[in-house]
Amino acid sequence: MSGLNPETLAQAKQLLSLYPHRRSALIPLCHLAQSQDGWLTRQAMCDIAELVGITPAEVLGTVSFYEMFHTEPIGRYLISVCTNISCMLGGAYDLLDHIKKRLKVSPDGTTSDGLFTLQEAECLAGCDKGPCVTVNHRYVDANTSDTFDALVEQLKAGSLEDTIPVHGVLIRVKRERGREAVKDDGVEVAT
Amino acid sequence: MSKPKKPKQTKQVPTKQTPSFKPPTAALATHGPELPKIVTSRIGVENSYTLDTFLNTGGYQGLKKALSMTPEAVSEQVMTASLLGRGGAGFPAGRKWSMLGQSPVKYLVVNGDESEPATFKDRMLVENDPHQLIEGTVITAYAIGAVLAFIYIRGEFALALERLQAALNEAYQHGAVGKSIFGSSVSLDIIVQPGAGAYICGEETALLEALEGKRGFPRIKPPYFPAAVGLYGEPTIVNNVETISNIPWIVKNGGAAFRRLGEGNSTGTRLFALSGHVKRPGNYEIEMAKNSFENIIYDSDLGGGILNDHELKAFIPGGVSSPWFGPEHLGLPLSAEAVGQAGSMLGSGSIVVMDHTTCIVRVAWRITRFFHRESCGQCTPCREGAGWLEKILHRIESGAGKEEDLDLLMDVCDNISPGIIWPPAQTTICPLGPSIPPSIASGIKMFRDEFLIHVKEGGCPISDARHSAEVSRV
Numbered sequence: 001m002s003g004l005n006p007e008t009l010a011q012a013k014q015l016l017s018l019y020p021h022r023r024s025a026l027i028p029l030c031h032l033a034q035s036q037d038g039w040l041t042r043q044a045m046c047d048i049a050e051l052v053g054i055t056p057a058e059v060l061g062t063v064s065f066y067e068m069f070h071t072e073p074i075g076r077y078l079i080s081v082c083t084n085i086s087c088m089l090g091g092a093y094d095l096l097d098h099i100k101k102r103l104k105v106s107p108d109g110t111t112s113d114g115l116f117t118l119q120e121a122e123c124l125a126g127c128d129k130g131p132c133v134t135v136n137h138r139y140v141d142a143n144t145s146d147t148f149d150a151l152v153e154q155l156k157a158g159s160l161e162d163t164i165p166v167h168g169v170l171i172r173v174k175r176e177r178g179r180e181a182v183k184d185d186g187v188e189v190a191t
Numbered sequence: 192m193s194k195p196k197k198p199k200q201t202k203q204v205p206t207k208q209t210p211s212f213k214p215p216t217a218a219l220a221t222h223g224p225e226l227p228k229i230v231t232s233r234i235g236v237e238n239s240y241t242l243d244t245f246l247n248t249g250g251y252q253g254l255k256k257a258l259s260m261t262p263e264a265v266s267e268q269v270m271t272a273s274l275l276g277r278g279g280a281g282f283p284a285g286r287k288w289s290m291l292g293q294s295p296v297k298y299l300v301v302n303g304d305e306s307e308p309a310t311f312k313d314r315m316l317v318e319n320d321p322h323q324l325i326e327g328t329v330i331t332a333y334a335i336g337a338v339l340a341f342i343y344i345r346g347e348f349a350l351a352l353e354r355l356q357a358a359l360n361e362a363y364q365h366g367a368v369g370k371s372i373f374g375s376s377v378s379l380d381i382i383v384q385p386g387a388g389a390y391i392c393g394e395e396t397a398l399l400e401a402l403e404g405k406r407g408f409p410r411i412k413p414p415y416f417p418a419a420v421g422l423y424g425e426p427t428i429v430n431n432v433e434t435i436s437n438i439p440w441i442v443k444n445g446g447a448a449f450r451r452l453g454e455g456n457s458t459g460t461r462l463f464a465l466s467g468h469v470k471r472p473g474n475y476e477i478e479m480a481k482n483s484f485e486n487i488i489y490d491s492d493l494g495g496g497i498l499n500d501h502e503l504k505a506f507i508p509g510g511v512s513s514p515w516f517g518p519e520h521l522g523l524p525l526s527a528e529a530v531g532q533a534g535s536m537l538g539s540g541s542i543v544v545m546d547h548t549t550c551i552v553r554v555a556w557r558i559t560r561f562f563h564r565e566s567c568g569q570c571t572p573c574r575e576g577a578g579w580l581e582k583i584l585h586r587i588e589s590g591a592g593k594e595e596d597l598d599l600l601m602d603v604c605d606n607i608s609p610g611i612i613w614p615p616a617q618t619t620i621c622p623l624g625p626s627i628p629p630s631i632a633s634g635i636k637m638f639r640d641e642f643l644i645h646v647k648e649g650g651c652p653i654s655d656a657r658h659s660a661e662v663s664r665v
């Protein structure tokens with residue numbers, strides 16, 4: 001399994017240059033690697049360890065604390081259904097039941113075609129439109145069984161690629177400038 | 192609190208509750224005719240997140256004014272405004288800034304982790320008015336003398352991360368961030384930092400750990416305040432997104448103008464996130480203290496009343512860590528003091544409305560399950576307590592409960608937060624542990640009979656259809 005490709009590596013180095021301490025780049029770097037492969041491969045974690053200057057075990061130990069990092073492959077689309085308080089009051093468990101049947105998976109499972117991973121989520125800060133559903137962390141209008149089914153068809157047909165990119169919350173986040181105030185503030189930048 | 196009207200509940204409940212509310216997009220109103228909108232003035236404006244719109248609507252004027260003042264004078268205005276932190280604890284921002292330790296290197300960290308159930312105000316602010324947040328961040332960094340600022344955004348907020356980074360790129364280009372801001376001798380870099388999915392990282396010391404690239408374990412206190420020992424061991428100010436979004440207005444209009452709004456210590460306006468069984472869920476910016484819970488839940492330009500014209504059963508006044516209120520508390524003003532005296536808090540500003548069809552046991556269970564999932568695991572009372580409470584509540588809800596379970600629940604709560612008093616006693620590293628008992632204690636205190644009915648009838652009597660599905664577990 002290969003690690004970070006040259007393009008990701010270039011982005012990683014740019015990111016690293018922002019921080020007074022390299023380790024602060026760890027979480028953003030893991031997001032980058034996840035954008036590349038959809039999950040965090042072992043080799044990617046080793047590459048990140050080297051970039052940050054810690055051991056691979058420290059990377060894994062940190063990564064495993066955070067819900068968003070996947071150390072095993074997941075489906076092309078991560079469907080998160082919030083069942084927390086406001087969404088539950090709006091019928092989230094009914095919707096989740098429907099989704100389980102529609103996709104034939106339980107929460108944390110992936111459909112056999114590798115398209116969908118289902119996740120029962122905690123509050124996604126979309127409580128006014130509950131039950132709140134996101135796909136690859138993009139909010140979608142799918143809070144009824146009908147609208148959910150329509151969404152699944154669209155995802156299968158690939159007609160939502162523009163609004164719902166595959167994998168990675170940072171995939172469209174590009175910082176244009178590096179640090180500029182560095183010389184004035186005397187804060188050292190990691191090299 | 193009155194006894195639950197049991198027969199009515201069992202009969203009136205619809206057999207199947209379809210996910211019924213399709214509310215308006217983050218509805219907003221500044222309640223009252225001539226009141227200013229402070230943080231939401233651009234919400235609803237087309238392309239509100241772009242630099243062009245921002246500049247056309249008075250953007251970066253506050254920063255320009257601040258740069259013509261001394262840092263002390265800026266802090267003074269915030270002190271005068273008596274702006275309370277909007278992240279949950281309600282600590283005055285000006286006072287926090289004045290506690291900053293001495294060091295050539297100081298940091299500012301803006302807390303946009305927003306993972307508190309039923310809270311969705313910060314996401315709205317970042318997605319729709321990122322420049323306002325950047326402006327507030329630069330002004331604050333200038334006032335406190337920070338050399339570098341981080342805006343920490345919850346990792347799941349893909350759109351917010353995109354909009355904020357795009358706005359930051361524009362702000363650098365415009366000269367509002369970076370070297371020699373607007374031609375002055377002031378320079379500042381801002382880094383947009385993504386989280387990675389952990390509620391506990393909203394707690395400020397856990398957030399600093401995450402920012403240092405570690406697991407989000409809250410730090411042991413003392414030192415109590417990051418203002419003394421924070422990021423990389425240096426003095427650090429941590430403020431909430433909404434707190435910082437208020438700063439440009441305060442500098443532009445003066446602290447006194449802010450203070451004229453609201454009452455007592457509850458000054459200015461505040462964003463309330465209203466959700467649950469209301470007709471018009473959404474974020475509402477309203478003047479502090481001048482409106483009551485009744486206003487926000489029932490007024491036609493705010494919550495618009497209970498969904499399906501049902502009866503109000505109870506409401507959560509300030510996030511899932513706060514003790515609940517019943518209909519008799521509707522008249523309370525939305526002020527930190529009044530709500531505090533009544534035995535709860537405004538906390539994160541999220542109000543959850545429950546109608547008479549709501550199963551209280553299920554609500555208490557779901558909130559407890561959240562805390563169990565999100566406990567970082569460092570402290571035994573929190574880690575183990577949450578797990579046991581969740582199991583017992585689940586057992587009651589699914590029909591295997593015993594009458595003694597009610598005492599057992601209270602006993603476990605007492606172990607997490609001795610006395611189950613308000614404000615809660617803390618035996619744990621961070622306030623998450625003591626946040627667990629209030630929902631359970633409120634549920635049992637206000638609706639004891641309903642718990643007993645669950646035990647006697649072997650399960651939830653309120654809506655069999657809705658609850659027949661196997662209750663999901665962690």
Ligand SMILES: Cc1cc2nc3c(=O)[nH]c(=O)nc-3n(C[C@H](O)[C@H](O)[C@H](O)COP(=O)(O)O)c2cc1C
Nearest residue numbers: 276277278302304305306393394395430431434622
């Ligand atoms: C478990 C826990 C979660 C928290 N989550 C958040 C959060 O998501 N956002 C936030 O601003 N503050 C949160 N806080 C409060 C912060 O610790 C801190 O008090 C706040 O960011 C300070 O900003 P303020 O003074 O402007 O309110 C949380 C606290 C605890 C104990």
Ligand code: SF4
Nearest residue numbers: 569570573619621624
């Ligand atoms: S109280 Fe809970 S969340 Fe807070 S530090 Fe202890 S175990 Fe972690």
Ligand code: FES
Nearest residue numbers: 082087124126127
């Ligand atoms: S409770 Fe579901 S998104 Fe907030």
